[in-house]
Amino acid sequence: MSYAIVVHGGAGPRRDQEHGEAARAGCLAAAEVGAAVLAQGGSALDAVEQTARVLEDDPLFNAGYGAVLNADGDVELDASVMDGETLLAGAVAVVKTVKNPVSLARLVMEKTPHVLLVGDGAEAFARAQGLATIASGSLVTPLQHQRWLTRQGSTHGTIGAVAVDARGQVAAATSTGGTAGKLKGRVGDSPLIGAGTVADSRWAAVSCTGAGEFIIRVGLARSVLEAVRHGASLARACEEAVAELSRLGGDGGVIAVTPQGEVGWAFCSERMAGAFVRADGQRGTFFERSP
Numbered sequence: 001m002s003y004a005i006v007v008h009g010g011a012g013p014r015r016d017q018e019h020g021e022a023a024r025a026g027c028l029a030a031a032e033v034g035a036a037v038l039a040q041g042g043s044a045l046d047a048v049e050q051t052a053r054v055l056e057d058d059p060l061f062n063a064g065y066g067a068v069l070n071a072d073g074d075v076e077l078d079a080s081v082m083d084g085e086t087l088l089a090g091a092v093a094v095v096k097t098v099k100n101p102v103s104l105a106r107l108v109m110e111k112t113p114h115v116l117l118v119g120d121g122a123e124a125f126a127r128a129q130g131l132a133t134i135a136s137g138s139l140v141t142p143l144q145h146q147r148w149l150t151r152q153g154s155t156h157g158t159i160g161a162v163a164v165d166a167r168g169q170v171a172a173a174t175s176t177g178g179t180a181g182k183l184k185g186r187v188g189d190s191p192l193i194g195a196g197t198v199a200d201s202r203w204a205a206v207s208c209t210g211a212g213e214f215i216i217r218v219g220l221a222r223s224v225l226e227a228v229r230h231g232a233s234l235a236r237a238c239e240e241a242v243a244e245l246s247r248l249g250g251d252g253g254v255i256a257v258t259p260q261g262e263v264g265w266a267f268c269s270e271r272m273a274g275a276f277v278r279a280d281g282q283r284g285t286f287f288e289r290s291p
Contacts, residue, residue, distance in 0.1 A: 002279050003038035004164050004261045005047055007031040009061050009273035010157025010176075011209045011253040022060055023273035024285035030054040034163055035277040044171035044205070045083050045106075048161040052079070052102040052173040055159035059141050062157035064099055066141050067177020069148040072184050075139040077101045077177055078191040080116075081109060084170035084199035084259075089115050091191035092122040097133040102175045104131055105191070116191060151181065158190055160197070160207030160255060166279075168259040170205035172197045172221075179212065188212025194222040201259050203228045204237075210245070210252015210269060218244050224256055234258055238266035 009027045034051035038044070056064025067075045079101035080091035090109025093116065095101050104126050108117050117125055126133055158176040174197040176190040189196035189212040196212070198221040199205035206221040215221075220241055227237035238254050245252055246268040253267025255274060263276050265286065275285040 002261050003035070003166050004257055004263050004276065004278045005031050005034040005038060005051065005161060006255040006257055006263045006265060006276040007034070007051055007055070007161045007274055008207065008209050008253065008255045008265070009055060009159055011267050011269040011272035012157055012251065013270050019060065020271070020273070020287045024275065024287055026055065026058050026060050027273050027275035028283065028285050030161070031275040031277045034161060038163060038165050039279070041166060044163040044165040044169050045081065047163040047165065048171045048173035049081060049102055049106055051161040052159060052175050053100045056100050056102060056175055059143070061159050062177045063159040063175040064101070065139050066144065067139060068180035069140065069144050070178070070182045070184055070186070073145070073148050074137070074184070075177060076184070077175070078187060079105045079175035080191045080193060080197045081105045081173045082171065082193060082197050082199040083109070084201035084205055087200060089193045091116040091193065092118065093187045093191045094119040094185055095122050096136045097123050098126050098131065099134055099139065102173050107131065115193060118187070147180070158196070158209035160209060162205040162207050162255055162257045164205070164257050164259055164261055169201045170199050170257060170259055172199040172205040172207045174207045189215035189220070192216060194219050196221055198222050198225050200225060204234065204256050204258050206254055206256045208252060208254050209272065211250040214245055214248055214250025215252055218248065220245060220254060224254055228258065234262045234264035238264045242266040242268045
């Protein structure tokens with residue numbers, strides 16, 4: 001049985017993530033959860049959803065519980081998933097009362113003809129589907145509240161996962177609290193298919209992190225997939241996409257996996273926490289770029 005999963009926990013300046021070792025450990029623990037799904041013959045889609053949920057529940061990362069706050073001091077969450085086998089996708093944005101928006105994004109994909117639901121409509125849909133909701137404000141952690149008061153700390157970040165299962169099918173998931181201090185209602189790249197997330201089992205699955213407005217402008221996830229489609233190695237596709245992001249003045253990174261089990265990542269920010277696990281027993285973490 002062959003499978004692989006790669007996880008990222010967000011990219012940005014080194015100061016944005018004070019606990020590098022904890023970030024590595026958190027990403028690897030999440031990757032191991034997804035790998036366990038894959039080892040039992042589960043789908044890549046199940047693996048990336050379960051992995052993303054672990055990171056959404058970890059207050060160290062900017063997603064779910066622990067997300068950064070907007071200009072009004074509120075949490076507004078975005079997330080997306082894409083199934084490389086069917087090319088179906090689902091996404092949500094500006095969600096405040098759903099602890100695990102990645103699961104809500106999957107429900108949008110599977111239970112509606114739509115791709116993206118936002119705000120009150122997304123939350124009404126969550127309730128209609130019986131997804132547990134929480135009180136608005138309950139996702140605000142004391143740390144992020146203090147950072148909002150002092151306008152210090154993390155500026156942006158995202159979590160994401162890409163996987164290939166034993167059938168050679170790929171999937172991707174991305175989730176975020178967005179950019180700290182963002183205007184109410186701002187939507188970044190994470191819920192936008194082709195920008196923050198993409199998956200196609202003919203070529204690759206990709207999840208992005210970093211400065212969302214720049215990622216949207218370059219269509220970062222799609223650019224990686226298209227480079228692979230036109231014959232580039234996964235490593236080269238990731239590096240070239242990130243170089244274009246940097247050229248425009250953005251910072252961030254990508255993770256990716258192919259149907260053949262090749263894994264790759266690249267980033268132009270000072271750091272990007274991440275981890276990978278493969279069926280052959282290989283596993284590892286990354287955080288800072290090599291000198």
